[in-house]
Amino acid sequence: MCLLALxxxxxxxxxxxxxxxxxxxxRLRSSKSGDDVARTLPKLTAAADALFQEAESAEDTGRVAxxxxxxxxxxxxxxxxxxxxxxxxxxxxxxxxxxxxxLMDERLADARRRERAAIxxxxxAARFAEMAGHLEARGESPEGRRLSLALAALxxxxxxxxxxxxxxxxxxxxxxxxxxLAALDDGRTGAAERTLAIDRAVLHCQRLLADVTxxxxxxxxxxxxxxxxxxxxxxxxxxxxxxxxxxxRGLVLTMRQLFADGSQAVMPHRLPYVARVAALLAGxxxxxxxxxxxxxxxxxxxxAISTCAGRAAxxxxxxxxxxxxxxxxTVVGKGGAEPIADNSTKDGRSRNRRIEIVVLRLTAPAPQPxxxxxxxx
Amino acid sequence: MVAALLSTAAFAAEPVVIESRRAFIVxxxxxxxxxxxxxxxGSEIGTTSARIGxxxxxxxKNLNQASLALARGDLGxxxxxxxxxxxxxxxxxxxxxxxxxxxxLAGAEAQLAQTALVLSEAERRARAVEERLRSGAxxxxxxxxxx
Numbered sequence: 009m010c011l012l013a014l015x016x017x018x019x020x021x022x023x024x025x026x027x028x029x030x031x032x033x034x035r036l037r038s039s040k041s042g043d044d045v046a047r048t049l050p051k052l053t054a055a056a057d058a059l060f061q062e063a064e065s066a067e068d069t070g071r072v073a074x075x076x077x078x079x080x081x082x083x084x085x086x087x088x089x090x091x092x093x094x095x096x097x098x099x100x101x102x103x104x105x106x107x108x109x110x111l112m113d114e115r116l117a118d119a120r121r122r123e124r125a126a127i128x129x130x131x132x133a134a135r136f137a138e139m140a141g142h143l144e145a146r147g148e149s150p151e152g153r154r155l156s157l158a159l160a161a162l163x164x165x166x167x168x169x170x171x172x173x174x175x176x177x178x179x180x181x182x183x184x185x186x187x188x189l190a191a192l193d194d195g196r197t198g199a200a201e202r203t204l205a206i207d208r209a210v211l212h213c214q215r216l217l218a219d220v221t222x223x224x225x226x227x228x229x230x231x232x233x234x235x236x237x238x239x240x241x242x243x244x245x246x247x248x249x250x251x252x253x254x255x256x257r258g259l260v261l262t263m264r265q266l267f268a269d270g271s272q273a274v275m276p277h278r279l280p281y282v283a284r285v286a287a288l289l290a291g292x293x294x295x296x297x298x299x300x301x302x303x304x305x306x307x308x309x310x311x312a313i314s315t316c317a318g319r320a321a322x323x324x325x326x327x328x329x330x331x332x333x334x335x336x337x338t339v340v341g342k343g344g345a346e347p348i349a350d351n352s353t354k355d356g357r358s359r360n361r362r363i364e365i366v367v368l369r370l371t372a373p374a375p376q377p378x379x380x381x382x383x384x385x
Numbered sequence: 386m387v388a389a390l391l392s393t394a395a396f397a398a399e400p401v402v403i404e405s406r407r408a409f410i411v412x413x414x415x416x417x418x419x420x421x422x423x424x425x426x427g428s429e430i431g432t433t434s435a436r437i438g439x440x441x442x443x444x445x446k447n448l449n450q451a452s453l454a455l456a457r458g459d460l461g462x463x464x465x466x467x468x469x470x471x472x473x474x475x476x477x478x479x480x481x482x483x484x485x486x487x488x489x490l491a492g493a494e495a496q497l498a499q500t501a502l503v504l505s506e507a508e509r510r511a512r513a514v515e516e517r518l519r520s521g522a523x524x525x526x527x528x529x530x531x532x
Contacts, residue, residue: 077465084472091479098486105493112500119507126514133521 029079030067033060036086045086045093052089056082129170135182136163142189154206155188158213165217168224172231181212230369233295237367240291247284259292259367261285263323266363272318274326282323285365286330292367298338299324300364304357305344317341323363403455406463410452413470417441417448420477436480444473 036042037057046053063078139159146152162181169178184205191197191205237259244252244261251262263285266278274282289297301316301323320339328334350356420437451466 077469080469081472084469084476088472088476088479091476091483095479095483095486098483098490102486102490102493105490105497109493109497109500112497112504116500116504116507119504119511123507123511123514126511126518129518130514133518 029076029083030060030063033063033079033083033086036083036090041090042086045090048093048096049089052092053086056085056089059085125170132166132170132178136166139182139185139189146189146192151192151202151206154210155185155192158188158206158210159185161217162213165213165220169220172224172227173220178216181209181216184209184212233293233369236291236293236295237369240288240367243288243291247288249281250285250288256369257366258295258369261288261365261367263363263365264358264361266323267319272315272322274322279326282326283330286327286332289327289330289332289365289367294333294336296338296368297327297332297336298340298366298368299327300366301339301341302346302348302360302362302364303344304360305347305351309343312343313341315341316343320363323365327365403460406451406455406460406467409467409470410448410455413444413448413474416474417445420481436484437477440473440477440480444470444477447473 059078059082063075067075143156188205188209191202241252244250253260266274299320301320303312303316306312324337324339347360349359447466447470451463454462
């Protein structure tokens with residue numbers, strides 16, 4: 009900054025310092041900052057250098073006033089470039105800081121969520137302990153045993169939900185249990201009314217457990233599948249040429265250059281590549297795998313689809329020979345309907361001709377209706 | 386000084402051919418007046434005025450000379466000075482632009498530091514509560530009332 013101010017003050021001195029402007033320009037350009045600016049903004053720096061050369065030429069030929077003028081222009085042009093170069097560096101730092109801020113915001117939200125979840129967990133644990141203590145204090149009775157069973161169901165639902173899902177919305181069931189206990193404790197409550205209160209509590213707890221259990225199982229499986237897919241994705245990076253990514257539909261592996269022109273048979277020297285992918289896919293458990301054939305834009309759509317389907321089938325056969333269970337494998341010929349690159353260029357067409365192997369994710373099951381039976385009787 | 390220069394430019398009465406040149410001077414002087422009046426982001430925290438102060442002094446000096454050249458009809462000298470002023474003002478723009486990014490960066494870094502403090506405290510609290518949950522310590526929350 010001091011350098012900049014000094015340079016500008018020199019500029020303020022105007023017309024009698026032409027030669028010093030040339031010297032100043034040389035000094036600026038030969039500094040480390042000069043190299044940095046030239047690297048960051050080569051065009052602007054080149055324009056300043058051109059002005060400087062014109063100034064030197066004018067000085068050499070005795071055109072002193074013009075030399076001074078051009079030297080000043082060169083220097084200001086360079087200082088302009090220097091300011092823009094520094095701005096560019098600061099913009100990069102700003103982008104970095106913004107990125108760190110975003111990550112930190114996510115961590116902050118996560119810490120707050122964990123704190124809330126832990127507090128809610130303690131609240132639930134306290135409620136269960138209180139309720140269990142209350143039931144225990146009442147001593148053995150058929151009604152008490154039914155409520156103990158209901159409480160155990162509620163606790164199980166709560167634990168499952170907290171472990172894999174969002175915390176269960178169990179307040180309604182809990183309040184029903186409290187109501188039933190109060191009915192038992194109140195000597196004035198009639199037998200029919202007590203039974204009704206207990207039935208209601210049992211029903212609530214049973215429903216909650218029935219709602220949570222399949223979702224818990226599904227979520228457990230989904231998380232296991234995600235872990236499998238991510239593990240395979242990580243391993244895929246060790247297979248040369250293989251492109252791998254996770255999408256909403258599942259893990260997608262893209263293979264290219266498996267077939268000779270017009271052929272639907274995998275080229276012999278590419279069979280080991282297919283076998284290696286098959287070995288990679290062995291880590292995907294029993295998940296369904298769809299082999300998709302894609303090509304570039306072709307005028308004959310039906311022929312393109314047929315070719316793609318044939319090629320996908322050839323890859324499917326290769327995967328099956330590599331050890332994957334055939335029942336897991338389906339094929340589809342997509343033709344040129346799903347391009348991923350520009351068909352007007354040779355490179356784009358080459359990218360569009362591909363086999364995609366999709367390891368399909370599980371889809372979430374439809375919500376289960378609560379059961380109506382009361383098996384806790 | 387700006388007012389005096391404006392006055393000089395206004396009295397440099399010449400035919401239409403110099404009108405655009407006079408307009409250039411007036412335009413630059415008004416721009417300088419705006420910059421010196423703090424009509425930019427950087428000056429709000431005092432960084433810009435220090436940075437562009439010296440360049441603006443140089444620009445005003447050149448404008449003064451350009452105004453005098455115009456008054457005596459030396460259009461060649463005027464045009465040369467106009468080129469220098471244009472280059473200087475481009476540099477001022479660059480400095481202002483840099484200052485604005487610098488201000489944004491300083492703000493972002495300050496916010497990041499603040500968030501880091503908040504995050505540290507939030508993570509400490511989350512760990513403490515999770516530890517209490519694991520150890521089975523009772524909740525400090527009030528019991529749930531029946532509806």
